[in-house]
Amino acid sequence: MxxxxxxxxxxxxxxxxxxxxxxxxxxxxxxxxxxxxxxxxxxGVSPAIAQWFDFTLTPALSQKITKARLTWKMGDAVEVELSPSDSISVVxxxxxxxxxxxxxxxxxxxxxxxxxxxxxxxxxxxxxxxxxxxxxxxxxxxxxxxxxxxxxxxxxxxxxxxRRMAVALEVETSVPDNSTVHFEFGTLKNGYIWKFPKPNGYSLGITYFVGKEPKDLKKILTDYASQSGLELSQSQLYEYSLCLxxxxxxxxxxxxxxxxxxxxxxxxxxxxxxxxxxxxxxxxxxxxxxxxxxxxxxxxxxxxxxxxxxxxxxAWAQRLAGLFYRVPGIAYKVGVNLPGATNRMVQILCGEIRYSQVAERAIKRLSSKLIPGMG
Ligand SMILES: Cc1cc2nc3c(=O)[nH]c(=O)nc-3n(C[C@H](O)[C@H](O)[C@H](O)COP(=O)(O)OP(=O)(O)OC[C@H]3O[C@@H](n4cnc5c(N)ncnc54)[C@H](O)[C@@H]3O)c2cc1C
Incomplete structure (x- = not known):
């Protein structure tokens, strides 16, 4: 008992x-x-989790991420340096x-x-x-x-x-830069691809956030991995549910x-x-x-x-997603390419600010690009 x-x-x-x-x-x-x-x-895990334990998590963390690289259809790159307090870990x-x-x-x-x-x-x-x-x-x-x-x-x-489908791709390869996380938008219209370095390779993921499940998430992810130069002979692909x-x-x-x-x-x-x-x-x-x-x-x-x-x-994140992933091209220009916007997203992930503090303004800004006069 x-x-x-x-x-x-x-x-x-x-x-x-x-x-x-x-x-x-x-x-x-x-x-x-x-x-x-x-x-x-x-x-990929937020540094905010450390506050919930009275022991160090260091032995269980494999990498520190200090830079984020965001792309639109593999071009139009935006790079953001993360401050030491904002460095995301990979486990x-x-x-x-x-x-x-x-x-x-x-x-x-x-x-x-x-x-x-x-x-x-x-x-x-x-x-x-x-x-x-x-x-x-x-x-x-x-x-x-x-x-x-x-x-x-x-x-x-x-x-x-x-439940919705997400896919993970684990690739064994040498990693020239183990401190940068990649976020790719546009390759999947209603979602995005993320790529984290890990000790012996890369861990990539994909999911969609609005609308219907795309036909072949696995293929979209493996095509992206190949196009970004990864050799996939030593790789494993996994499908798994995600409960947004x-x-x-x-x-x-x-x-x-x-x-x-x-x-x-x-x-x-x-x-x-x-x-x-x-x-x-x-x-x-x-x-x-x-x-x-x-x-x-x-x-x-x-x-x-x-x-x-x-x-x-x-609830705010869902409203933001509803707009962002319906017009990702405009959203990338307005939401990612603007100085400060990506940093605010990092601060949200790090638990320093909350969606409720910034989402309303972001939604207004995005809406004004879609419907002039709304902002
Ligand atoms: C492709 C993909 C990529 C992701 N990437 C990230 C990321 O980079 N960062 C991030 O923050 N989140 C990410 N997530 C989400 C994250 O993995 C999950 O939210 C997280 O694992 C949930 O933790 P949990 O403890 O609730 O469940 P889990 O970690 O799934 O643990 C549940 C455990 O319960 C066990 N179990 C299930 N049923 C039973 C049963 N009947 N009896 C006994 N045991 C049982 C399972 O075996 C499992 O060990 C990703 C998800 C996916 C699918």
């Missing part, structure tokens, strides 16, 4: 496990894969997620990997968690942190997040919470998922800790906190 069972040992699950165990609560993490495991993800998800879980284990959390949760039942104020290898576990509370493809939201009777924020949702039910990507919290303008997943893992742990200590409305407040501290900004 545990205080809390956490389903999924990804970024959200590891964060929640660490913070709950640190508060002295008994925690069991169930993970279906064998750890460390690869998760299709390009691993290898097998290393990073395992590191978080190890920190949780040091605080007393129990991990059982190679164990898939196949069903949950709320019986007599306890969750009974059933696994694929026939074991059953009991806990007072449950955190579902099972990611974009997870089934836990459905099992808990909560709304499932909307699409409105606030109820994230709690009887003694259980959704955290991470299955809560549908990925930024609908940039596809950033790690920072919100970690943030929600932290907030889920705080809420369950309070509930265990007797607070009767802690879980309800968790839904409210995610709405106020993340959802409000995501």
């Amino acid at each position: 545990f205080d809390c069972i956490i389903v999924g040992a990804g970024a959200a699950g590891g964060t929640a496990a660490y913070h709950l165990a640190k508060q002295g609560k008994s925690v069991l993490v169930l993970e279906k894969e064998s750890l460390p495991r690869y998760k299709p993800c390009n691993g 290898q998800r097998d290393v990073f997620d395992h590191f978080l879980i190890q920190q949780a284990q040091k605080q007393g959390a129990t991990l059982q990997d190679k164990t898939e949760v196949i069903g949950v039942e709320f019986k007599g104020e306890r969750w009974q968690v059933n696994t694929n290898n026939g074991e059953t576990f009991l806990a007072r509370y449950l955190i579902a942190a099972d990611g974009a493809n997870g089934e836990m939201s459905k099992m808990l009777g909560l709304q499932e997040p909307k 924020w699409d409105g606030d949702r109820k994230l709690h039910t009887e003694n259980a919470l959704l955290a991470g990507e299955n809560a549908g919290i990925v930024d609908p303008f940039t596809a950033e998922g790690l920072r919100p997943s970690i943030f929600s893992g932290l907030k889920a742990a705080e809420a369950i800790n309070q509930a265990l200590d007797g607070s009767s409305d802690a879980l309800e407040k968790y839904t409210q906190t995610i709405k106020e501290e993340w959802g409000v900004d995501m």
